[in-house]
Amino acid sequence: METDVLAENRHLADHNRYTLRGAGVRSVDVMGTTGAGKTALIIKLSKIIMERGLRVGVIAGDVTGQDDYDRFQEAGVKAFNLNTGKECHLDANLVDKALDSIDLLDLDFLFVENVGNLVCPADFPLGTDSRLVVISVTEGDDMVRKHPMIFQDADIAVFNKMDLAEYMGVDVERVKDDYRKLTGGKDLMPTSVRTGDGIRELVGRLLD
Amino acid sequence: METDVLAENRHLADHNRYTLRGAGVRSVDVMGTTGAGKTALIIKLSKIIMERGLRVGVIAGDVTGQDDYDRFQEAGVKAFNLNTGKECHLDANLVDKALDSIDLLDLDFLFVENVGNLVCPADFPLGTDSRLVVISVTEGDDMVRKHPMIFQDADIAVFNKMDLAEYMGVDVERVKDDYRKLTGGKDLMPTSVRTGDGIRELVGRLLD
Numbered sequence: 386m387e388t389d390v391l392a393e394n395r396h397l398a399d400h401n402r403y404t405l406r407g408a409g410v411r412s413v414d415v416m417g418t419t420g421a422g423k424t425a426l427i428i429k430l431s432k433i434i435m436e437r438g439l440r441v442g443v444i445a446g447d448v449t450g451q452d453d454y455d456r457f458q459e460a461g462v463k464a465f466n467l468n469t470g471k472e473c474h475l476d477a478n479l480v481d482k483a484l485d486s487i488d489l490l491d492l493d494f495l496f497v498e499n500v501g502n503l504v505c506p507a508d509f510p511l512g513t514d515s516r517l518v519v520i521s522v523t524e525g526d527d528m529v530r531k532h533p534m535i536f537q538d539a540d541i542a543v544f545n546k547m548d549l550a551e552y553m554g555v556d557v558e559r560v561k562d563d564y565r566k567l568t569g570g571k572d573l574m575p576t577s578v579r580t581g582d583g584i585r586e587l588v589g590r591l592l593d
Numbered sequence: 594m595e596t597d598v599l600a601e602n603r604h605l606a607d608h609n610r611y612t613l614r615g616a617g618v619r620s621v622d623v624m625g626t627t628g629a630g631k632t633a634l635i636i637k638l639s640k641i642i643m644e645r646g647l648r649v650g651v652i653a654g655d656v657t658g659q660d661d662y663d664r665f666q667e668a669g670v671k672a673f674n675l676n677t678g679k680e681c682h683l684d685a686n687l688v689d690k691a692l693d694s695i696d697l698l699d700l701d702f703l704f705v706e707n708v709g710n711l712v713c714p715a716d717f718p719l720g721t722d723s724r725l726v727v728i729s730v731t732e733g734d735d736m737v738r739k740h741p742m743i744f745q746d747a748d749i750a751v752f753n754k755m756d757l758a759e760y761m762g763v764d765v766e767r768v769k770d771d772y773r774k775l776t777g778g779k780d781l782m783p784t785s786v787r788t789g790d791g792i793r794e795l796v797g798r799l800l801d
Contacts, residue, residue, distance in 0.1 A: 418627040419711050419739075420732030448712055448742075452735040471742075473681055473712035501739075502710055503627050504656055504681035523731040523754075524628030527660040531627075531709075534656075534679075546731075552757075 394509050397477035401484060401512025408489035412497065413591055414475075414511045416535060417519030419501030422545045424453045425578045426519060427496045431462045433588050439493040444483050446475045446499050453498060463492075474505035477512055494591075503528070507535040515591075521546040522555040529563035536567055541590060547577040602717050605685035609692060609720025616697035620705065621799055622683075622719045624743060625727030627709030630753045632661045633786045634727060635704045639670045641796050647701040652691050654683045654707050661706060671700075682713035685720055702799075711736070715743040723799070729754040730763045737771035744775055749782065749798060756785040 405412050417423050431441040442463045445453040457464035467483045499506045518539035520528045529536050564573045576583035613620050625631050639649040650671045653661040665672035675691045707714045726747035728736045737744050772781045784791035
């Protein structure tokens with residue numbers, strides 16, 4: 386039963402991938418726990434990508450409500466609200482339905498902000514070009530060790546709110562080491578939305 | 594199918610409740626997202642409860658690994674490690690099995706630290722006397738609006754890391770208002786493990 390659900394999701398993810406690529410839209414699934422700073426990070430990234438002349442949209446995924454959707458709209462980023470009702474993650478079927486209501490020819494880049502959670506989204510690829518996981522220094526320094534699956538599944542891992550690292554007493558090198566070991570040598574990307582550190586490097590990576 | 598799973602969980606939760614009460618152990622299920630500060634809060638609370646002559650234990654729930662278990666042991670709090678493997682929440686069956694391996698007559702108070710997540714644990718009571726949800730100011734000020742279910746299910750809601758409220762620019766009153774409206778007048782309990790603010794009030798509530 387579980388295998389069927391995951392296989393069906395992968396099939397629909399492939400469908401989404403063809404739809405997005407067919408329309409010439411680059412896309413990234415942004416995962417991370419509640420409070421990692423996904424929304425603020427996407428807003429910051431979107432503004433820089435828009436400055437470069439690209440058209441950006443965001444699917445704002447949440448269990449309920451439209452708080453993130455409102456934040457995107459207020460920040461001038463075109464957003465589409467997507468509620469899961471009860472589920473702790475987006476899936477390819479929900480994204481498929483959302484894509485039906487979006488004029489993809491109006492977009493060059495699409496962020497999909499997943500539900501805040503480091504466990505559930507790992508098993509459910511959505512069909513985006515890449516998957517990005519955001520953790521923040523306020524979560525401590527054991528995140529990679531506690532949630533290896535999502536870090537293995539993600540193409541890019543961001544270590545956010547670096548401006549708070551010292552105050553939180555977080556061992557940044559330990560987290561970087563954990564991630565390097567888990568992924569066979571990949572580097573965490575440190576960022577701070579507040580100071581702007583690491584943001585342009587991350588944009589470069591997304592547009593690469 | 595979903596109904597069966599939830600009904601079976603409630604049945605096992607009742608079983609756990611009788612087991613714990615029969616052994617004279619007070620218990621609380623501590624829920625909250627990754628990084629809300631559950632582990633540090635439980636350590637702080639445990640030390641104060643132990644100072645009052647009570648014997649405290651913690652079931653450290655996580656998807657994988659024993660980082661929290663190690664932190665409890667290092668802090669001198671008797672801990673029991675409980676991994677879900679892949680699941681995003683503890684359930685009554687897992688706790689039932691954990692209780693089998695714990696000498697409950699050695700304990701007066703048991704914390705059950707749930708998996709870091711504001712979505713999944715809501716539907717799965719474990720059989721503890723009460724359920725506590727922890728959010729922190731680093732998660733922003735829309736947590737109650739985004740996750741109404743878990744705040745409705747919890748008996749106590751804690752707003753942690755208050756020492757960072759100003760730096761994070763969080764509208765504390767807004768969160769308190771959201772919680773009050775959702776619960777028909779209940780108050781969020783502000784805490785800071787760093788400064789100790791609100792900790793004794795919370796201990797009082799747990800031992801009440």
